[in-house]
Amino acid sequence: MNMKKLLAGAALLLFGMGVAQAQQGQQKTAQERAEKRTERMVKELALNAEQTEKVGNINIRYAEKNEVIRAQRQAMAKANKSKSAELREAQMEEFKAVLTSEQYEKLVAKQEAMKERHKEKRMEKQMEMRGPKND
Numbered sequence: 695m696n697m698k699k700l701l702a703g704a705a706l707l708l709f710g711m712g713v714a715q716a717q718q719g720q721q722k723t724a725q726e727r728a729e730k731r732t733e734r735m736v737k738e739l740a741l742n743a744e745q746t747e748k749v750g751n752i753n754i755r756y757a758e759k760n761e762v763i764r765a766q767r768q769a770m771a772k773a774n775k776s777k778s779a780e781l782r783e784a785q786m787e788e789f790k791a792v793l794t795s796e797q798y799e800k801l802v803a804k805q806e807a808m809k810e811r812h813k814e815k816r817m818e819k820q821m822e823m824r825g826p827k828n829d
Contacts (some may be wrong), residue, residue, distance in 0.1 A: 728757035 722730070732750040735741060741749060790798050 722762040724757040726752065728753035732758070 728750070731753045732746065735749055735753075736746050786802075789801060793801065
């Protein structure tokens, strides 16, 4: 029994570390994104020193502008998610008033099952995006 708990704990820890690393990869600053893009361009386009400096400045300027757009999009997504949740709650209250308790419970169970399927699909998609590890 203790071995099972130990293995489950280790698996949970590894999963948590993987999620944290994936999130860190997505949270690069505008400066980091601009530098990465400049590095790629230097390598792919064989830029000279003067071009590298100018391209780097351009990339930083536009990365900062895009950062503003990104922040606005995230704020909008949060607001929309909140509004959608409120609408779903109101809808469920109206269903509850119309359906029998048995019908309502069945509806809730179906929604939970659908939520779980979507969660599984997101996990599968994330695993596909990571691809096979080349150790």
